[in-house]
Amino acid sequence: MRRTAATRNISSTWLAATVAALAASGALASGGGAAGAAGAAAAYVPPAPVRSDRLADVAARLAVPPDDAKALVRWWWFGPNVVKTQLEREMQAMKQGGFGGFEIQPVYPMELDDPARGIRNVPYLSPEFLDAVSFVNVKAHEQKLRVDMTLASGWPYGGPNVPVTEAASRMRVAAVAIPAGAASYALPSVMSGESLVAAFVGEGSDKQYDATKLRLLDAKSSATGRAAVEPAAQARVAVHYIASRTGQQVKRAALGAEGFVLDHLSRTAIDHHLNTVAEPLLKAFGDKPPYAVFSDSLEVYGTDWTGDFLAEFQRRRGYDLKPHLPAVYSGQGPDAAAVRHDWALTQTELVNERYLTPVNDWATAHRTQFRSQTYGEPAVSMSSNRLVALPEGEGPQFRSFSFTRLATSACHLYNRPVVSAETWTWLNSPAFSATPLDMKVEADRMLLQGVNQFVGHGWPYTPPGAQEPGYSFYAAAVFNDHQPWWNVMPDVNAYLQRTSYLLRQGQPANEVAVLLPNDDVYAALTPGKVSLSAEMHKHVTPLLTEQILDAGHNLDYVDAESILALGVKHPVLVLPHVTRLAPEVLAKLQAYVRGGGKIIAVGGKPSLAPGYADAAHIGGQVAAASKALFASGAQVQVVADDAAVGAALKKALPGDLRLASGQSDVGFIRRKLADGDIYFIANTSNREVRTTATLRATRRSAAWWNPQDGKTTPASVKPGFALILAPYESRVLVLSDAAQATAPGAGSSVAAAGAGTASVLADLSRDWQLAFAGAQPQAIAELRSWTDTAATRYYSGEGVYTKDVTLATAPAANARVTLDFGPGTALESTPKVPAGMRAMLESPVREAAVVYINGARAGSVWKPPYQLDVTQWLKAGSNRIEVRVANLALNGLAGQERPDYRLLSARYGQRFVPQDTHLIEPKPSGMLGPVRLLSDQIK
Structure with missing residues (x-):
């Protein structure tokens, strides 16, 4: 295609135009929402988290942090089959366990209707379901629990209200062989929800052809189902590009919520969903709207098109995409990467404008906030998070490219003080295997990335009378009071609450930024998998991340959009194998260096225009701007590969810690x-x-x-x-x-x-009394696992250890006495955990204990160091030590037959497969020793 002056510079100026429009609309203002939100509900001010820039204010709340920093849980309603008495009981348990609230997530039925047991699955959005939502909302407010609501059942958004014309879209390529001499050929079928976009003809067969040599064909549907074509002496191929549908169904849908995933690039589809699903949901909340409405990760698999894509592409990119469809969908030809860049970028703009912005606007107008996991497919960018009030991450991978760091970085850049993360998904599979230590290990990795609001995955609603340990979601751990170690959940949540509170205070202080090379990734994307987040790891490699962290720094991501809108505030910017970059972004980087910023480029310098339109001219501008930038002196370094980043970073800025x-x-x-x-x-x-x-x-x-x-x-x-x-x-x-x-x-x-200074005051490793629920205490000479005894092999619950210890004197004023349970055993490799993560440490107390000294609660033991300061509770003479140890619900489950879901699947279809049930087996339980009283001096 010949590019005229009218199309010149479109590829290089789209970012500036986009950012200018967003700034004009208020979307980039601190704490703001999407365009138009302020006008939609100017009087609404969302609840602000408790935070301060002064240390005295922070310290004043340290002992009792504010409730808004408490962890939440995802509350799965299976069926939905819920009763009000049990809903209220579970909310009370959440509060007692230290959770601050919940997100309601209606999902697939777990059992068939059974009137004798009170099991009744009601349709999603039915009056009975909405009445349960209303009841829960009222009771939650009475208990001061936060309520969030998923704006759908399952994920991604969709359901029975989505007609095929609004279902998630894709381009389908159909090649038809044309025999030599043929004057017509059979058109491929075009079914409901589909339309023929373009047809091309050229040499080759339906199995193999050169896409660069295809020419546009005027092929139209006819009553005969055939298309006329000029005869030719050789066999040819007609290649058709048909706007089609992915056919994806909503994942894990509740009864009555089954149906197509909607087209996230279509404003019509989004508005229809908001009107038919979101509006009835919000009405159930009455005059007390939910704190937030939620969207799970974007998993619209295979989508890469929408009905008006050609027109939108022309308007945004300045040229007609139709002649370039063979290049986009084959990847052949010298221009394929540049055109694919523009094709994928257009999808990002559409999902920003037609999904994220209107849902955020709708939430604001309804006096709530939009909480969104903004990554996946369609190809949203890191800066797409600016369009939602409450960005959320997922994944504990803090030493490699991370979806969580996408959210935390956006919050740091765009002044969102609270950033949440879905946490503990697949933790220590199978279900009921997760321990309190597992929770901490993953939570710490989230905190290190900047998370300061936990959303635990999760809390399965269990109907009254269900066999213990109750329901579990197919791909998650269980964090409700059916876990015996629930006895320490308040202590676990106290830790999560306090760390979340502290990491909301002041301002983020990461000093290294890594540029996400969105333009390079766009150009490398392929049909059916249009996702920046899925492919970014090829640029932001584990080695690159490790080099930065091991140099004594933490990091944020930035992208071209954020640089144009906000500049670069970090002292050092890393460019990881960036080749495509707009001249406007390079100009911002030049200003950044003039202001004292430092750049480390890995693998070379930017040299290409981002997209196709006027690529030669813009590429020349990129090369010139890049040459000037990299001639700036010592502030700009080029290193050969990721392994050299650490040394360059140490030279540019010594590590913070x-x-x-x-x-x-x-x-x-x-x-x-x-x-x-x-x-x-x-x-x-x-x-x-x-x-x-x-x-x-x-x-x-x-x-x-x-x-x-x-x-x-x-x-x-x-x-x-x-x-x-x-x-x-x-x-x-x-x-x-x-x-x-x-x-x-x-x-x-x-x-x-005082490493190595503690002395052994008493060895308590032998001769305890041990009692289980409903049984008399038994004397045990040695500490060993409950699973070693047939009677308690499948026991899940609490065991109470008691022992009397005589001390000649009370602890001295400058002494500290510690009850020490041993160091635990480090594992060399993770055993039998095919998904998720777990702590690589076997605890000496399986899995948690609450300690009482002379009848007073001295504290809990559930994480290293497995020690408890008991000084203040000890006295001269006899002291009663009581250790209440709780194990996993998994042990009781291991003694049961697995449920038979055959009839359930026959009725509703197979909506889930329980995770890793072949790994269910009893785990070591109890206090395993050694146990000692240690004494040392307080310095």
Whole structure:
């Protein structure tokens, strides 16, 4: 196609035009929503999280953090088959366990209707279902629990109200052989919901042809089903491009919610869904709208088209896509990558404008907020998160490319103070295997990426009278009160609440930005898999991420959209194998370097225009701007590969927190306040880390803030200060310009207090009394797993260990006495966990314990270090020690036959397959030892 002056520079200026339009509409304003939202509901101000820029304010709430920082759970309603008494009971349990609220997610039936047992599946959006939603909303407000609502059943959005004309769309390519001499050929069938977009003819067969040599053909449907064609001496092929539908059905749909996934590139489809599904849902909330409405990850598989795509492409890109369809859908020819860039980019713009923006506007108009997992397919970008009020991530991969970091980076850039993450999906499969330590291990990886709101995956509603341990979602752990270790859930949630609260304070302080090369990824995308997030790992590799983290830094992502709108605020910017970049973005980078910014380019310099229109001219501008940028001097470096990034980064900016050893095991994230710094530091490994640490900058005072109980102790951060972390231990270091009020001690870990200085006051590894529910206590000479005894092999519940210990004197004023349960056993490899993750450590207490000394609750034990300070509860003479140990619900489940879902699937179709049931077996349980009382001096 010949490109005229009218089309010149369209590929290079789309970003500037897009950002300017967004800025004019208010979408880039801090805390703002999508275009038009302010006008739709100007009076609505969403609830603000409790946060401060002053350390004294933060410290004042440390002991009792605000409720808005509590973790939420995804509440699965199976069927839906719910009764009000049980709904209320489960909400009360959530609150007692320390959860702050829930997200309602109606999903597939778990059982057939059974009137004798009160099992009755009601259709989604039926009066009975909406009445249950209304009831839950009222009761939740009474209990001060947050309520979120998924704007659909299952995912992605869709259902029975989606006609085939609004279903998720794709381009279907149909090649038809034309015999030599033929004057017509049979057209491919075009069914309901489909339309013929274009046809081409050329040499070859329906099995093999050169797409670059096809020419446009005027092929139209006819009553005979055949198309006329000029005869030719050789056999040829007619290639048809048919706008079709993916046929994808809503995943895990509730009864009555089955149907097509809707077309996320169609405003008509989105508006129809909002009118027919979202409106009835919100009416059920009356005058108390949900805190947020939710959309799960974009998993619209195979979509790459919509009905008016050609017209929208022409309007946005400035040229006709139709002649280039063979290049797009074959990948052949020198222009294929550039055209594919424009084709994929257009899809991002459409999903931004027709899905994210209107749903966010709708939410604002209905006095709620849109919480969205904005990644997947269609190809949303990192900056697409700017269009939603509450971005959400998923995935704990903090040392590689991460969907979670997409959300946290966008929140850091676009001033969204709260960023949530779906957490614990597939944790320690099969269901009921997950432990409190597993929860912490994954949660810490989320915190290190900047997450400060947990959405636990999840809480399965279980009807009254169901056999224990109750229902479970097919791909998730279980975090309700059917787990015996629920006894420590308040302590687990206290940790999650306090760390979430702390990581909302002040401002993000990551100092390295990594440019997501969206333009390069767009150009490499292929039909049927148009996803930036799925392919970005080829540029943002694990090695690249590791090099940055191991240099003593944390990082954010940026993209071309954010650079044009906001510039670059980080001291160092990394360009990972970037070849396509608009001249306008390079101009911003030149200004960034002039202002003192530093750039590390990996693998070479940008040299190509992003897209197709006027590519030669724009490519020349890119080359010239790139040459000028990389002639800026020492502030701009080019390194050969990812492995060289760490050394270049150390040269550009010394690490914020540097360790003499164990750097790859320890992660950190910093929040910067006006008068202080908050460092969350976590050992992500299953082995103790003993090292020395150096901070690049310090302040007047330092203290350890215990994220479990909020107690503070003094810290020394002189260069080369000692840092000792138990396996999977996390700590919070706070630097301040003022003196901090602290108590004597050395932080959260007893091991850190005086390594090797503790003496054994008493060995308690033998001769306990052990009682199980409904049974008399039995004397046990040695500590061993309950599974070693036939009577308790399949027992799930609590075992109560008691022992009397005589002390000659009470602990001295400067002494600390610790109840130590042993170090646990590190695993060399994860056993039998095919999906998700788990802690690579076997606990000496399986899986959690609550300790009572002389009748008083002394605390809980569920994570390393498996130690508890019991000083204040001990006295001279006889002391009664009681340890209430709880194991997994999995053990009881292992003693049962697996459910037979044959009839359920016959009635409703197979909507789920329970995860990894062949791995269900009893796990070691109880207090395994050794157990000791240790005494050391408080420094």
